[in-house]
Amino acid sequence: MTTATAAEDGRLAENIAWFGRALRAAGLKVGPGRILDAVAAVEMAGVGAREDFYWTLHALFVSRHEDSVVFDQAFRLFWRRRAHQERLIAMLSPVAVPQREQKRESVLRRVEEALFAGVGTERQVEKPRVEVEARLSASVEDVLRTKDFAQMSAAELAEARRRIAHLRMPDDRARTRRLVPDPKGRRLDLRASLRAAVATGGDLVLLKRRGEREKPPPVVALVDISGSMADYSRPILSFLHALAARRKVSVFLFGTRLTNVTRQLARRDPDAALAAVSASARDWAGGTRIAASLRAFNVEWSRRVTAQNPVVLLFTDGLEREVDDTLPGEMARLKRSCRRLVWLNPLLRYEGFEPKAQGVAAMLPQVDEMRPVHDLKSLESLVAALSGPISRWSLPPPVRK
Secondary structure (H helix, E strand, C coil): CCHHHHHHHCCHHHHHHHHHHHHHHCCCCCCHHHHHHHHHHHHHHCCCCHHHHHHHHHHHHCCCCCHHHHHHHHHHHHHHHHHCCCHHHHHHCCCCCCCCCCCCHHHHHHHHHHHCCCCCCCCCCCHHHHHHHHHHHHHHHHHHHCCCHHHCCHHHHHHHHHHHHCCCCCCCCEEEEEEEECCCCCEEEHHHHHHHHHHCCCCCCCCEEEEEEEECCCEEEEEECCHHHHHHHHHHHHHHHHHHCCCCEEEEEECCCEEECHHHHCCCCHHHHHHHHHHHCCCCCCCCCHHHHHHHHHHHCHHHHCCCCCEEEEECCCCCCCCCCHHHHHHHHHHHCCCEEEEECHHHHCCCCCCCCHHHHHHHHHCCEEECCCCHHHHHHHHHHHHCCCCCCCCCCCCCC
């Protein structure tokens, strides 16, 4: 296909724009500028074989290695479907792309969701049917919101992870030591004031001020992946993945050993991030050594990740296998190194819960707050709590001996 033919048809730019919007909905950083560049590049290079067209768009739309898989799936799905409807796309796809041996189902599902999110589709639904589905969706949403993660099916867990990714994360702010220009700041900025005086020839000196910079405090998460927490670990990791997109988050897994998975969880694709985290930890669904894991964190990682006075989220049920005298000391050391220590315990979903277990009794005096975390509603409450002041209302009463 020549450039002249594509320009005469008049649909090439429109299709590339729809394709760029689909990629943006799938998570790629594709803005209007890149779409215009892609249209210009295709018009300049001409459209010959499908492979040439593929790599031309790939060069414009893919900027990171992990985005290449999403682009590949989106390209095959988007251009294949439209090829049956438009002559232009048929000319753009003269050769079928060979199928890969291993289908990446997670990426394909995300791409399909992006394409069906109203991008380039023109589906009309009858009005009576829409009303019935809306009532049904509201009912299902209420049930899913309060359903325990441990009782969810695979499809419900997938839907829960999707909703967790769209949670509105806390917007709390904390002052830092770094100063930034601030007209209402308490400190006088002499250097900036002198620079401003030079601009006026020295006739007028405007005093400049600086104030403390505010930004979301970092979060350090310690996630228990032992057998008793196996049903809750993955939804919690999905929550931390969504939280890491908005602030600095350091994540450690512990069962019988401590594993730093901050880098693996930093991947943009949620499915790829969770897969990398799962591959990193070798003690999934095993035993629990809370004291040893906390000691490993305090000795090896505390100085590196708690320098900015973070909020520490401790996800565990506190069911320590071997309780000894070191656990209270390690908890106290962890408390001193952070701004706020929040214990998230799925056992709090039971109304009659009491801190009778030795591990729970040893850890409880050192935490600022203990909250349940077993369903979507509890995660929404956690988000609201992180935005507000410290509260100890959720701490259970002490056990009478």
